[in-house]
Structures are given as C-alpha cells and as structure tokens.
Amino acid sequence: MISAAMSLYRLALSKRALSGGILFAMLLSLQGCVTTTDSPFERDASPVEAKKDYVQLAMGYIQQNNLERARKHADRALQIDPEYAPAKAAQGLIFQQEGEAKLAEQAFRQALNFDPSYTRGRVFYGAQLYSQGRFSEAVDQFSKASEDVDYPERGSVFYNLGRAQVSMGDYQAAVASFRRANELKRGDARTLLALSETLFLTGNFEGSSYYFTQLEDMIRRNASLAHSPASLLLGARLAAQLGDYDRESSYALMLRNTYPKSPEYKQYEAMK
Numbered sequence: 001m002i003s004a005a006m007s008l009y010r011l012a013l014s015k016r017a018l019s020g021g022i023l024f025a026m027l028l029s030l031q032g033c034v035t036t037t038d039s040p041f042e043r044d045a046s047p048v049e050a051k052k053d054y055v056q057l058a059m060g061y062i063q064q065n066n067l068e069r070a071r072k073h074a075d076r077a078l079q080i081d082p083e084y085a086p087a088k089a090a091q092g093l094i095f096q097q098e099g100e101a102k103l104a105e106q107a108f109r110q111a112l113n114f115d116p117s118y119t120r121g122r123v124f125y126g127a128q129l130y131s132q133g134r135f136s137e138a139v140d141q142f143s144k145a146s147e148d149v150d151y152p153e154r155g156s157v158f159y160n161l162g163r164a165q166v167s168m169g170d171y172q173a174a175v176a177s178f179r180r181a182n183e184l185k186r187g188d189a190r191t192l193l194a195l196s197e198t199l200f201l202t203g204n205f206e207g208s209s210y211y212f213t214q215l216e217d218m219i220r221r222n223a224s225l226a227h228s229p230a231s232l233l234l235g236a237r238l239a240a241q242l243g244d245y246d247r248e249s250s251y252a253l254m255l256r257n258t259y260p261k262s263p264e265y266k267q268y269e270a271m272k
Contacts, residue, residue, distance in 0.1 A: 051077040051084050058090040067094050085115035089124050096128055104128055119148040123157060130164055138164040146180075155185030159194065166198055174198045182211075189218055193231055200234060205241045212238055229255060229264035236268055 054077035061070035071094050077087035092107030108125035111118060126141030142161035146154065162177035178195035185191060192215040199208035212234065219225045227235070232255040239248035255265050 047080050051080045051087065054080070055084075055086045055090055058087070058094075062090065062093050062097065065097065067097060070094050083114040085111040085118040085121055088114060089118065089121035092121075092124060092128075101128070101132065117148075119145050119151045119157075123153075123160070126160065126164075130160070130167075133167075135164045135167045139168065146177075155181045155183075155188065155191070158184065159188075159191050162194060162198070166194075166201075171198050171202045175202065187218065189215060189225055192218070193228075193234070196238075197230070197234055200238060200241075205238060208234075209238055209242060227254065227258070229259040229262040232259070233264040233268055237271070 054073045058070045058073040058077070061067070061073065070090065074087050074090040074094065077084055077090075081087070088107050088111035092104045092111065095101075095104035095107055105125070105128060108121060108128060111121040112125065115121070122141050122145045126138045126145065129135075129138040129141060139161060142157055142164060145151065146157045146161055148154065151157065158177045158181035162174040162181060165171075165174035165177060175195065175198050178191055178198060181191045182188070182195060192211050196208045196211040196215065199205075199211065212231075215231065216235075219227060232251050236248050236251035236255065239245070239251060252268060255262070255268060259265055
C-alpha cells in the first residue's frame with residue numbers, strides 16, 4: 001500500500017511536470033530545427049525547393065528568437081503554396097513564442113488540415129496543448145504522432161506522450177509509453193529517469209530500481225552527465241522503500257550539498 005509520504009511525492013512530481021510544461025513545449029517545438037543564414041536562393045530553384053528552404057530559414061530564426069525574420073520566411077513559403085503545412089506550423093510556433101495562444105492553435109490546426117500526415121506539426125500542436133494543461137488533448141495528438149513509424153524522432157514522441165499521461169495520473173499508460181521510448185531511443189537519460197519515477201509511483205520499486213541503476217551507470221560512464229535534483233530525490237526515496245538506509249542517507253546528503261535550495265530537497269525534508 002502506498003504510504004502518505006509516497007502520496008506527497010506523487011503530488012510533488014505532478015506539480016513539477018505541470019510547472020515545466022511551457023519549457024518542455026518550447027524544447028520540443030524546436031527539435032530537428034537547423035540554424036541557417038539568410039542567403040538568396042538560386043533564380044532557377046523550383047517552387048518545391050524554395051518553400052522548403054524558406055521554412056528551414058524560418059525555423060532557424062525561431063530557434064534564435066528572431067521572430068520578425070522567421071515570419072518573413074514563413075510568409076514567403078505560404079506565398080508559394082498557401083496550403084504548405086510546414087510553413088503554417090512555423091507560423092504557429094511564431095505565435096506561440098509571442099504569447100498568442102489562440103492564433104498558434106489556429107495555425108497548428110490549419111497545418112494539420114492541410115496535411116494530416118505532417119507528424120512534426122502534430123507534435124508541435126501536442127506540445128502547445130501540454131503547456132496549457134490540456135493533457136487529454138495532448139495525449140490524443142502525441143498518440144496519433146506515435147503511429148508514424150517513419151518519423152525520425154518517434155522515441156521523443158513516446159516520451160512526451162508519457163509525460164502527458166503522468167500529468168493525467170495515468171501511470172500505467174505512462175510506463176508503457178516510457179518503455180517504448182526507451183526501446184526506440186537507447187541511452188536517453190531523461191527517459192530512464194521518467195520510467196524509473198513512474199514505476200515508483202505505481203509501487204513497482206524493483207522495476208524502478210532496475211532503470212534507476214541503468215541511469216546511474218550512464219552517469220558514471222559519461223562525464224557530461226550528472227545527477228539532477230529529481231534523480232537524487234528519487235534515489236533517496238527508492239533506497240528508503242528498499243530498506244537501504246545508508247544509500248538513502250548518501251543521496252540525501254548529495255541532494256542537500258549540491259542542490260540545497262531546490263524544491264526537491266524541500267520535498268525530501270517534508271517527507272521524512
């Protein structure tokens with residue numbers, strides 16, 4: 001039976017997922033974008049090539065937060081093809097960064113009406129829905145996007161699907177999504193952490209420990225990786241549930257020394 005402390009941990013995790021939604025959406029929306037320079041195209045470039053190039057430029061400027069130039073290039077692509085889904089989705093990202101949520105949603109929906117198979121646009125739309133706390137709608141968009149077996153970032157789609165399912169409290173479904181993300185994108189630290197956290201929430205402490213151990217091994221092997229406040233909190237909670245109080249103290253000490261002002265440390269202190 002899940003203890004009161006675990007219930008508090010579940011609430012803390014859900015709040016953390018919600019508060020990180022906007023950042024999550026923006027990171028997601030820019031996946032796969034290529035930063036480029038504003039150079040003239042060849043006069044004999046075909047309309048198909050030109051509209052693709054204009055969208056690539058628009059995406060690069062969105063990544064740089066140069067929205068004026070981004071809009072110019074997205075508009076040029078739409079002048080060539082008024083129903084070009086990638087250009088309309090780029091407009092949606094521009095509106096999103098400008099805080100125009102209604103216009104962004106309208107643009108994303110138009111892009112999908114133009115081309116229902118445009119998976120990247122569906123992912124962008126799902127990210128916006130997630131950032132607005134519309135988790136059920138986000139799950140619907142990410143679920144549809146995950147069906148595209150040719151989408152190069154399909155593992156990330158399943159990860160985002162799992163995040164939305166966690167926010168809805170559907171932990172079993174989230175575990176399945178994170179497992180699929182892990183199968184498609186081996187060696188992804190955020191997926192291992194999410195899978196371990198969600199298994200913990202279901203009370204499957206052995207399963208949670210299995211993936212947490214993989215995460216720890218990855219951190220030890222990769223000098224560019226380090227424990228986050230969330231992973232240290234999870235490590236302490238896992239160790240306590242498994243009766244390894246020395247390890248719990250070790251994680252708690254690292255959390256206190258490394259992230260003394262973090263919400264996770266305050267959560268750990270409140271759970272004791």
